[in-house]
Amino acid sequence: MMRLEARSLSVDLGARRALDRIDLSLEPGRLTVIVGPNGAGKTTLLRCLAGLAKPARGDVILNGAAVARMRASERARSIAYLPQGGGVAWPLPVASVVALGRLPHGEKPDSLSEAGRKAVATALQSVGLQGFAQRPATALSGGERARVLLARALATQAPVLLVDEPVAALDPRHQLVVLDVLKQRAQAGAMVVAIMHDLTLAARFADIIVLLHQGKVEAFGPPETVLTEARLGAIFGIRARVLRQAGSLLVVAEGPLPDAG
Numbered sequence: 001m002m003r004l005e006a007r008s009l010s011v012d013l014g015a016r017r018a019l020d021r022i023d024l025s026l027e028p029g030r031l032t033v034i035v036g037p038n039g040a041g042k043t044t045l046l047r048c049l050a051g052l053a054k055p056a057r058g059d060v061i062l063n064g065a066a067v068a069r070m071r072a073s074e075r076a077r078s079i080a081y082l083p084q085g086g087g088v089a090w091p092l093p094v095a096s097v098v099a100l101g102r103l104p105h106g107e108k109p110d111s112l113s114e115a116g117r118k119a120v121a122t123a124l125q126s127v128g129l130q131g132f133a134q135r136p137a138t139a140l141s142g143g144e145r146a147r148v149l150l151a152r153a154l155a156t157q158a159p160v161l162l163v164d165e166p167v168a169a170l171d172p173r174h175q176l177v178v179l180d181v182l183k184q185r186a187q188a189g190a191m192v193v194a195i196m197h198d199l200t201l202a203a204r205f206a207d208i209i210v211l212l213h214q215g216k217v218e219a220f221g222p223p224e225t226v227l228t229e230a231r232l233g234a235i236f237g238i239r240a241r242v243l244r245q246a247g248s249l250l251v252v253a254e255g256p257l258p259d260a261g
């Protein structure tokens with residue numbers, strides 16, 4: 001079975017230890033959500049899983065091979081990565097930007113295969129942008145642009161999909177649409193890892209939550225075991241209530257706790 005593992009992964013950024021001996025084992029068929037306070041190391045971890053950040057120690061292993069040593073083309077076909085708050089610099093039509101997700105398959109936007117054309121159309125449709133295909137990608141709102149970039153990652157159809165805050169810029173309806181798409185990808189057999197700050201949404205959609213704090217995995221497991229009121233206090237510094245609502249958790253942040261300094 002496909003498996004993505006971090007083995008005793010440590011990363012230094014400047015003088016800081018951003019990740020400290022992380023051990024993780026991720027399986028396909030699941031939506032894993034990474035949560036944690038600002039600066040916890042979430043983006044650094046996702047970049048390492050994508051083979052884009054260099055560990056000081058340890059390794060990321062995909063199906064037995066070190067991701068850092070995979071050929072770039074093979075890695076790009078295996079792992080699609082959506083960076084946080086990405087921009088679009090060129091006034092290309094939306095469909096061409098999404099088609100860039102086919103480059104790892106050797107397909108250029110103006111010479112897509114039949115499968116490539118289908119993947120692009122499906123990706124656009126799945127994020128609600130089917131009417132935007134010919135619009136210049138630079139002439140979109142922030143949330144629309146975020147969905148274009150997610151569609152590009154989806155169009156790759158990689159077995160591993162790593163997305164950094166995919167719903168942060170989206171309105172409530174599109175947050176649900178996008179999380180449904182990610183969940184469906186996972187249920188169809190992909191390994192999907194998303195960073196999120198909204199704990200109620202994370203609890204509702206995640207199969208597994210990874211709680212990061214100061215570069216370490218503080219907790220790992222199903223939402224109800226990870227997101228406890230005690231942890232929300234100790235890790236996020238909030239007075240929080242965790243309520244059960246329609247089979248999921250509702251995390252109500254009542255207020256910040258006094259800074260422990």
Ligand SMILES: Nc1ncnc2c1ncn2[C@@H]1O[C@H](COP(=O)(O)OP(=O)(O)OP(=O)(O)O)[C@@H](O)[C@H]1O
Pocket residue numbers: 013014015016018036037038039040041042043044045
């Ligand atoms: N280039 C850099 N040089 C030095 N320190 C860095 C650099 N980039 C990030 N850091 C630090 O590394 C730590 C982890 O950063 P990272 O971006 O992984 O956090 P995060 O959990 O994704 O945060 P956020 O929720 O704010 O996006 C932070 O303390 C950050 O200040």
